[in-house]
Each structure stands twice: as C-alpha cells, then as structure tokens.
Amino acid sequence: MSTKESKAQTQPEPRYTKEQLVEAKRFTTSEKDILTGLLSPDKTYTLDEVAAVIKSFKERKV
Template sequence: MAKQEGETRAETLQAPTFSVEQLLASKQFSGVEKDVLRGVLEPDRSYSLDEARVAMKVYAESEVQ
C-alpha cells in the first residue's frame, strides 16, 4: 500500500476491530467489565480494544444524575 503525502505510519496502521459478541467472549475483560460493555456498546458496530476500554472509562467517570 502506497503511503499518501502527509500520512504517517500510525495513520496507515489501524487497530483490529471486533464485534460486541467477540469482545464479550474475550478474556481481555472481566465479568464486571463485560456487563458494562453490554450496556455501553452499540450492538451493530465494531470496536477496537482501545475503543471498548475508552467507552468503559467514560461510563465509569460519568456523573450520576
């Protein structure tokens, strides 16, 4: 793949993405984390591990109303 002008190496490499079902089956997350993921991730979308972790962090740091 040819690198376009102004594109960095980090931009050409993309993290792999996974369905919500794959993330929930992963050993990367504990049972409690999987419960949070079920509630915060959109089922029809794919997420990288970092995106899933960020979604959990945003949820954990959100203010209770």
C-alpha cells in the first residue's frame, strides 16, 4: 500500500454545521426543511449522517 492510499484511508470525513448543510446546494428545499427541524445547531455532521437523518425521516410511519 502506498503512503497516498494509507493517508486517504486515515483522513476523517469532513464535518459540517447545521447552517452549512441548510445552505448547501446539494439538498432540495424539502430536505433543507427536514434538516432545519431535526439537526442540532451545536453539533457537526458528516454527509453520511445527514443522509441517514433524511432517509429516516422520509421512511417514518405517519
């Protein structure tokens, strides 16, 4: 394994604040509404965590 590969594997995923995620162009308006209501303003999240929050919300029973 080269040093580039080992560095890539050890780098942590970037984390984003609620404000950064809500302003991101990556999410639809309805997804931004979900994030506004469910994310904590004092925590940071990875994109995988955010995707899980959105998926969980959309799949919940009404």
